[in-house]
Amino acid sequence: MSKHKITSTIEGDLFSRLLLLEGETIDLHNDGAGTFSSTNTIEVIGGLNIAVIVRGLVGAEWKLKISEGDNDLVSETRTIEMGNRDSFAKTVILGDTNDDAEAAAATGGAKKAGKKGGN
Amino acid sequence: MRHTMLKGLGVYLTLVAALAAAAHAQQSGFVDAKGETSVYLNSGGGFARINATDKSVQLGFTRDTGREKPYFGIDFTGKASNDFASLFSGGKPSPETEVGLTFGKRFFTTKSDSQRIKECMKKTALELLTSGFSELLKRAKREYVDRKTMNYLKALTKEEDDKHHGPGSIFATIKDELVKEAEQRGLSHDVANAMGDSMVPELVKVELKKRAKDKAEADATSTTGMQEIKDEAIQGVDGPASEACAVDPKVLDARAFDWISLRVAYKRARYKLLDEAAAFANQIRKQNFDGYSATLAYNRVITLDNLSKTALENAKGSKGSVILGVSLGVERRNSSDDLDSVDIEDQSFTSSSGTTQRRSVSKQTVLSGEYKEFIAVPLNTDVVYFPGALNSRVAIDFFTRSDLGTTGRKFVPGVGLFLTKEKSPTKVVGGISFSFDQGKPKVGLVGGFHF
Secondary structure, three states: OEEEEEEEEEEEOOOEEEEEEOOEEOOOEEEEOOEEEEEEEEEEOOOEEEEEEEEOOOOOEEEEEEEEOOEEEEEEEEEOOOOOEEEEEEEEOOOOOHHHHHHHHHOOOOOOOOOOOOO | OEEEEEOOEEEEEEEEEOOOEOOOOOEOOOOOOOOOOOOEOOOOEEEEEEEOOOOEEEEEEEEOOOOOOOEEEEEEEEEOOOOOHHHHHHHOOOOEEEEEEEEEEEOOOOOOHHHHHHHHHHHHHHHHHOOOHHHHHHHHHHHHHHHHHHHHHHHHHHHHHHOOOOOOOHHHHHHHHHHHHHHHOOOOHHHHHHHHHHHHHHHHHHHHHHHHHHHHHHHHHOHHHHHHHHHHHHHOOHHHHHHHHHOOOOOOOOOEEEEEEEEEEEEEEEEEEEOOOOOHHHOEEEEEEEEEEEEEEEEEEEEOOOOOHHHHHHOOOOOEEEEEEEEEEEEEEEOHHHOEEEEEEEEEEEEEEOOEEEEEEEEEEEEEOOOOEEEEOEEEEEEEEEEHHHOOOEEEEEEEEEEOOOOOOEEEEEEEEEEEEOOEEEEEEEEEEEEEEOOEEEEEEEEEOOO
16 A cells, blocks of 8 residues: 555536545535546555546536546546436556655565545 | 617516626526526636626635535625726725625435445445455455556666666567577578567567566565455455445435525615705715625426436436526615616806806716615526436526515516536526516526636
8 A cells, every 4th residue: 555646626517526535535626617626645555446426417528537646547528428417436556656665665565554544 | 787678578688607697606597587596506616707787796715525515605796886997996995895605505405425425335345345355355466466566567667777778688688589589580680680679679568567467476475465465455445345336326326416505695885866856955865775685595406317227228318307496585675776877967167268168067977766775585486407308408497586575576487498508508608588577578688608
């Protein structure tokens, strides 16, 4: 497991948007014009688990962007087709950050478990 | 709002800027001829708007997480009496100033997506840790190997790059083998060398990946690696559970969701009124107005689609959606909007010299007519239907506008037809509404600009 600084953005004409990273709900901030975003330090166990549920009218287009620095991990454009809702789920494998990799090498690959991070 | 009479038929034009805000920031673009609605949408964030039709400027900010948590907003509106310049000139405050506070909450009576997914995750995590633990371990191992491979690949690539294709590098080893084999098959040294240069980079990548994966798999079968995988499978169970639940039809089968919003506002205004019947010295007087309002709105969105798994699999397209809206307000109003705006000229000095005549004239704009203050209790309802076959590009709004106050009590039924922006169905680009206000038919035109 390793800590990663993840930036998440959900954009679109939506009534509500729920984002979970590693099973933890992320508080997004309204940037105006239908764009909500947040940057969080997340302790990733295994791969980064992404789960999103959005609500809006049928025909509404929405965009999801998850990135770590300049590296786009997810860049999705979707449209609500049925039922005034849509959802998305994906696991993205991230390498250990340099500090984590060095620490892992120094301890022979084993590390203590820790809690998942917030903001 | 500007209106003209057209052969006895009231025709109103409402220009709606930005997020179709008519009276204030939270209102949707599904408005009647007077810019009223009961459908309130939280546009949120920071905003600055200029409304050219009623010569007002609005600034505001809403703090909102976009989900079930309550949101709060504040907005300020300044309205000019003449032109925009009068909002800022002379260091005097705008003749009409309003400050509004907004509170809202999504999923007011309906279960939120957060609640639904958390309940599902609790159940799914337990299932994964008991009956599905072997599957969870497999997944954790796969993710562990992928992550370690990525780490080793990064380290090995750096190591390889540091050797600059020199002796001992994978590049040099593979190239030597390739060139040797090509020469044995009869190719000249130059051709074999060129062939090696073009092929080796890709082969190096494959070799590095293989070595990285071998090392990662070796780690995964070591004692410490296996313990780490087991720990990750147990501790990281919420992540896979959230993914499973986000696409679970039972989590997504809510046919309705709702929100409530409350806005309270205070308005300070100052008018100059003309009373032609009064003595000359009292014909023009200043009138201050302290207005307040509170509006509570409830909105509910209902899908007409059957969201069962079987129905969704067999569905050919969406049947559409309905937004229901009810709003009730209490507002201290005045009749200034109904008064005539007239220009007054006072000639205070005349002088002449030869053919030149000099006059001193002071001008001012005042309101003429009977000024009244009263309490209005507006009750608005809307049922907005969005046909699924048209991808919500068209909306039909059946509405009522009532005033339950003692002054100006009324009931106005009407219907509106709106065209919405492609891919943004709540943004109105144009529309027409028909209503009957005290027996008189009225037509309202709405235009929206979204940027």
